[in-house]
Amino acid sequence: xxxxxxxxxxxxxxxxxxxxxxxxxxxxxxxxxxxxxxxxxxxxxxxxxxxxxxxxxxxxxxxxxxxxxxxxxxxxxxxxxxxxxxxxxxxxxxxxxxxxxxxxxxxxxxxxxxxxxxxxxxxxxxxxxxxxxxxxxxxxxxxxxxxxxxxxxxxxxxxxxxxxx
Amino acid sequence: xxxxxxxxxxxxxxxxxxxxxxxxxxxxxxxxxxxxxxxxxxxxxxxxxxxxxxxxxxxxxxxxxxxxxxxxxxxxxxxxxxxxxxxxxxxxxxxxxxxxxxxxxxxxxxxxxxxxxxxxxxxxxxxxxxxxxxxxxxxxxxxxxxxxxxxxxxxxxxxxxxxxx
DNA sequence: CTGCACCTGACAACAAATTATCAAATGTAT
DNA sequence: ATACATTTGATAATTTGTTGTCAGGTGCAG
Numbered sequence: 001x002x003x004x005x006x007x008x009x010x011x012x013x014x015x016x017x018x019x020x021x022x023x024x025x026x027x028x029x030x031x032x033x034x035x036x037x038x039x040x041x042x043x044x045x046x047x048x049x050x051x052x053x054x055x056x057x058x059x060x061x062x063x064x065x066x067x068x069x070x071x072x073x074x075x076x077x078x079x080x081x082x083x084x085x086x087x088x089x090x091x092x093x094x095x096x097x098x099x100x101x102x103x104x105x106x107x108x109x110x111x112x113x114x115x116x117x118x119x120x121x122x123x124x125x126x127x128x129x130x131x132x133x134x135x136x137x138x139x140x141x142x143x144x145x146x147x148x149x150x151x152x153x154x155x156x157x158x159x160x161x162x163x164x165x
Numbered sequence: 166x167x168x169x170x171x172x173x174x175x176x177x178x179x180x181x182x183x184x185x186x187x188x189x190x191x192x193x194x195x196x197x198x199x200x201x202x203x204x205x206x207x208x209x210x211x212x213x214x215x216x217x218x219x220x221x222x223x224x225x226x227x228x229x230x231x232x233x234x235x236x237x238x239x240x241x242x243x244x245x246x247x248x249x250x251x252x253x254x255x256x257x258x259x260x261x262x263x264x265x266x267x268x269x270x271x272x273x274x275x276x277x278x279x280x281x282x283x284x285x286x287x288x289x290x291x292x293x294x295x296x297x298x299x300x301x302x303x304x305x306x307x308x309x310x311x312x313x314x315x316x317x318x319x320x321x322x323x324x325x326x327x328x329x330x
Numbered sequence: 331c332t333g334c335a336c337c338t339g340a341c342a343a344c345a346a347a348t349t350a351t352c353a354a355a356t357g358t359a360t
Numbered sequence: 361a362t363a364c365a366t367t368t369g370a371t372a373a374t375t376t377g378t379t380g381t382c383a384g385g386t387g388c389a390g
Contacts, residue, residue, distance in 0.1 A: 012365065022366090024349065031347090040281060041357060043366055066347065066377090069234030108272040115279045122286055137300075177335065187336085189379065196377090206387060208336055231347090231377065 008037075008045040018054055028057060031067040032074065173202075173210040183219055193222060196232040197239065 015022045029036055029044075034053065036044045046054075056077065060070045180187045194201055194209075199218065201209045211219075221242065225235045 010366080021349075023351085026368090027348070040285070041366075043357095064231070064233035064376095065237075066229070066231040066234060068229035069231065069237075072230075072234075105268055105272065108276065111276055112272060112279075115276060115283070118283060119279070122283065126286075175336080186379075188381085191337090192378070206336075208387095229346095 008039075008047055009051065011044050011046070014046045014051060014054070017051065018058065020058070025054075028054070028067070032057065032071050173204075173212055174216065176209050176211070179211045179216060179219070182216070183223065185223070190219075193219070193232070197222065197236050 009017070011022050011025055014025060025044075028034065034050070036046060036050055039045050053074065056074070057070055060073055065073065174182070176187050176190055180190060183190075190209075193199065199215070201211060201215055204210050218239065221239070222235055225238055230238065
């Protein structure tokens, strides 16, 4: 819980690490209803904890449990993980933990707000750039047209016209 | 729990009661390592509790558990029966902690998503600017080309005029 | 002795779970 | 353009789990 592990593995790597085929990984994901995250390309990305889970799954498979049973076992494991902390920590620790967690939540809320602000700013920036581009575009185009037409008709002093404008 | 547990059933009866074939009962006995008593003739005799166990087994089978899993489940069932299984203390704190933790995870996921979106948008913005620049570049180039050709043919002196200004 | 209800073990038949393979599509990098 | 690592879905092949059947045995009641 202390480790915010940002390391993610792709299916090929996991397959290598655990010695099971990719299609088996996908099969397990479907059957056990594991929720493996995806990246922008919707490729699976496995977190360390996912891999721990998979290791457990493999052990249970070794023991001869079918996926239905493993599913239940995983639920239990999660529960005992949660409750396991209670048996090991006394109340004061727990209270402290909760308060720290609360702080994190606050911070996260702050971050969320900031992100939203940034998004808004981005939008404005996009608009601005868009407008500016169009303007420039227009000007250059105008100028070019003007000059072209000038060329086409006569060779009057386009420069003076420009000046006049 | 009472001492009036002396009622025993033979395999035929049990088969009738539970609606499963005799050979299936034998199969389950072997596979689940149930310890069914025998009488003098070494015929199986099923106690009420054996039948309860079998009912449980059937339920678990319905759920899709294989015999290996059911074996484990039976062990667990016995344990919780024996110990009476005191339910968790500190439940409230724990529940709260878990719920807060869940929130954190959710928020983090949200943050991650937002960040990714922003990144994408940034990239797109960059591309856009790039494209615009290129276009403009082209137009200016066009203009310059025209200008040059103009210079080549007539108006030699426009440059000096421009300088003069 | 015969029939019945049970026993065992081996094996066949079926069902379900698991693993493997294929085709088509996508995005990325060289 | 090509190669590569993914994705999904469908389907085949294989393994494992479960149920059914068969061929003998034992004991005992009628």
